[in-house]
Amino acid sequence: MSKVALITGVTGQDGAYLTELLLKKGYIVHGIKRRASLFNTARIDHLYSDPHEEGVRFFLHHGDLTDTSNINRLIQQTQPDEVYNLAAQSHVAVSFEEPEYTANTDALGALRILEAIRLLGLSKKTKFYQASTSELFGLVQEVPQKETTPFYPRSPYAVAKLYAYWITVNYREAYGIYACNGILFNHESPIRGENFVTRKITRALARIKLGLQRNLYLGNLDSRRDWGHAKDYVEMQWLMLQQDQPDDFVIATGVQYSVRDFVTLAAKELGITIRWHGSGIEEKGYDDESGKCIVAVDPRYYRPSEVETLLGDPAKAKKTLGWQPKTSFSELVKEMVLEDLKIAKRDNLMRQNGYDTPEQFE
């Protein structure tokens, strides 16, 4: 019998990688996507086939974490062995504009799933994975951050995610549900959302390289993050649900770089050497060859109550799960740059042949 997995947030970066992983492992995968006026399945289209064909193991359902009855019905219908709760309003800056929606989705969404598991009598059958986040550590109370580090969330996003974290712990302890938190540090990939800083950088630099764009505007260049590859991290999410006992784990590389480091390295992959001048909001990055300013700071992108530094200690995951990230920072940056360069080249080709390519800015 194939195992059945239900993935919320299936159209997102992690959802796509996880679906691919689980399908490879022989799972039947049910994904929940929100209805949108534009197609929002670009990341999983290559995995999806016509449900009328034979042997299809990947199914999509419309749903929304803010809708209790919808969640209940989908869990009842699919009777999953494993639920991966990856859906979230995941943008920190947006969470200041939409704190209530963020809480309804990110906080109560997790609870709605756990309640459904409990009320449908699936507490012994269904395992639950909650996508927790390094943003819980916010104003970090110790370096590096591990499972026992006190949380200090600094955004409505992080506060909502912290609620989901505790609810997950609570349902594990109070009802014996196999429920785990993966406290994932930043994880990126070529299919990272375009408004996350890493993807914004690789996309912009590739376009600058081809002359499709002049400048890249960023927020705090000194922000330091622990960046891993999403493909490695979803393997972790799966591993957490295959243990004897449910537990919470920090998933990180244990290595930290600044946003500036990321820019420098990404540019280097494109053959651009960046010279940095000035500091704070006056800091600028110049293309060493042309002398042109290509990177500048726009305080607009400074986050309200900035989380300055995050660095994870993945020792527990290494020891207990035998997990080790496979992709190094430079490999990650390289992969992202090359993929965005391909897209930029396609845009360039279209433009040269008289077709419009939309400019997309944040």
Place this chain on the structure above:
Amino acid sequence: MNALITGITGQDGLYLAELLSNKGYNIVGVVSNLNQALKRTDLALKNNKVHLLQCDMNKMECIADLLGHFSINEVYNLAAYSSGVGMYDDPIAIGEVNGLTVVRILEAIRITDLSIKMCQASSSEIFGETTDTPQTEETKFNPRSPYGAAKLYAHNMVRIFRQRYGIFACSAILYNHESPRRRPGFVSKKIIHEVVRIKLGLSSKLRLGNLDSFRDWGFAGDYVNAMWLMLQNTDPDDYIIATGEMHSVREFCDYAFSYFDLDYRDYVSIERDLYRPAETTHLVGNARKAREVLRWSPKVEFPELIKMMIDKEIETLNQQEKLKGS
């Protein structure tokens, strides 16, 4: 001064309404059912300085409208699914009311008038299964119930709105606080109620869960005073409001039964099904910061609190008996 009190018909709401109306405040009280609230005989609500109304707290715009319409200066958010019995019963509703309503109030303040002050009734349950005893404002949070998780959500949002928008918003981390007005569903009230019934020969057994569960029990009247003081200070902050004394449920029983020269061991039976699904341990607060900064200290001590509750319980039961008799 104009104050808005949510949960005004609850134990704390009534004490706070009394306190504020004595200080000359105009009070707007939000209730969930206006007809029911108007039928109540509590003096605190009969005061003509108290304006009761219904407001859909699920809608930010209703809250904002209320703040603007009554030129509210201070908001006291006491409405909540309470701790004690029921802490696990309807977790989604608890998350909605104890968690999301708070962000709606904060958003309403943000769009209406940033100078409106707010005091959030936070809870010692945010410490849950802590290893620090006693807890201070620096203690790591470790909530162990849907109630505690929702209260922690609210607690954190209060801090974030204070830091981000400069709103004078405070959380009062309240430890258990009781009074003659305590409603059923709390172990304190349950003990008092049964002790008096046993004394009057109306009952012979008191069924309880974990007798060795420790709590820091204060008097609700003292605690609402702390909430008011928090909003009168120069800077907004979060404070632990507690007595600092820890008593077990067993001790509570001992004191209560001793009041009638009875031995609790003759009446109390321990029932496993009354244990909480996940038990929190040893919640006792260190209110040093409130003492030093706000000059606050609890006035009513543990034995006196129990006596107050018993006296009121006898009075209530006597009234009921009289009514039956007549």
